[in-house]
Amino acid sequence: xxxxxxxxxxxxxxxxxxxxxxxxxxxxxxxxxxxxxxxxxxxxxxxxxxxxxxxxxxxxxxxxxxxxxxxxxxxxxxxxxxxxxxxxxxxxxxxxxxxxxxxxxxxxxxxxx
Amino acid sequence: xxxxxxxxxxxxxxxxxxxxxxxxxxxxxxxxxxxxxxxxxxxxxxxxxxxxxxxxxxxxxxxxxxxxxxxxxxxxxxxxxxxxxxxxxxxxxxxxxxxxxxxxxxxxxxxxxxx
Numbered sequence: 136x137x138x139x140x141x142x143x144x145x146x147x148x149x150x151x152x153x154x155x156x157x158x159x160x161x162x163x164x165x166x167x168x169x170x171x172x173x174x175x176x177x178x179x180x181x182x183x184x185x186x187x188x189x190x191x192x193x194x195x196x197x198x199x200x201x202x203x204x205x206x207x208x209x210x211x212x213x214x215x216x217x218x219x220x221x222x223x224x225x226x227x228x229x230x231x232x233x234x235x236x237x238x239x240x241x242x243x244x245x246x247x248x
Numbered sequence: 249x250x251x252x253x254x255x256x257x258x259x260x261x262x263x264x265x266x267x268x269x270x271x272x273x274x275x276x277x278x279x280x281x282x283x284x285x286x287x288x289x290x291x292x293x294x295x296x297x298x299x300x301x302x303x304x305x306x307x308x309x310x311x312x313x314x315x316x317x318x319x320x321x322x323x324x325x326x327x328x329x330x331x332x333x334x335x336x337x338x339x340x341x342x343x344x345x346x347x348x349x350x351x352x353x354x355x356x357x358x359x360x361x362x363x
Contacts, residue, residue: 178338234347239292
């Protein structure tokens with residue numbers, strides 16, 4: 136079946152703009168994660184959903200970052216008033232059960248000018 | 249708190265040579281450990297994982313890793329490198345508080361394979 140998809144694949148934003156990044160997990164997957172991968176670094180955890188409930192948002196770097204998964208499937212990561220330090224690849228992953236193997240999407244590369 | 253250290257940001261081997269990518273972890277609880285591979289412009293793909301069963305774990309594409317508690321290591325090996333193995337490799341440890349696998353990644357090792 137289809138894997139995790141993310142859109143857009145590339146996003147260029149001017150500093151101060153708001154952006155929204157979309158993640159379509161594998162159908163039926165309960166768990167959904169967002170990670171941020173800065174250039175030359177490993178991914179860093181941002182937030183975790185179990186169905187529609189956001190159970191962990193400890194990795195969100197500031198209150199400009201907001202994530203939602205209102206119907207327990209598609210998720211959106213929103214960044215308000217983007218800054219240059221927000222430039223990174225944003226990865227989404229899903230798993231069929233809590234604690235299961237995470238399957239990653241291709242990521243969205245965000246560049247803030 | 250859990251952490252991961254990958255020794256060597258770049259490793260270069262000849263085709264057919266042994267691949268050894270090093271990973272050391274820190275964890276206050278028995279860890280779950282993972283190796284992921286990332287090809288350019290793609291997401292991460294799971295190579296293998298250790299979840300407290302056998303200490304020698306076999307994964308896809310001929311890779312394997314051995315969990316050594318006394319050395320807090322989980323090094324990745326492959327007996328014979330192929331050109332197609334050139335990619336970025338990430339070791340990760342799971343923070344299993346709450347029952348879900350919040351992955352904590354190392355900085356990655358870029359593997360180059362030359363003819």
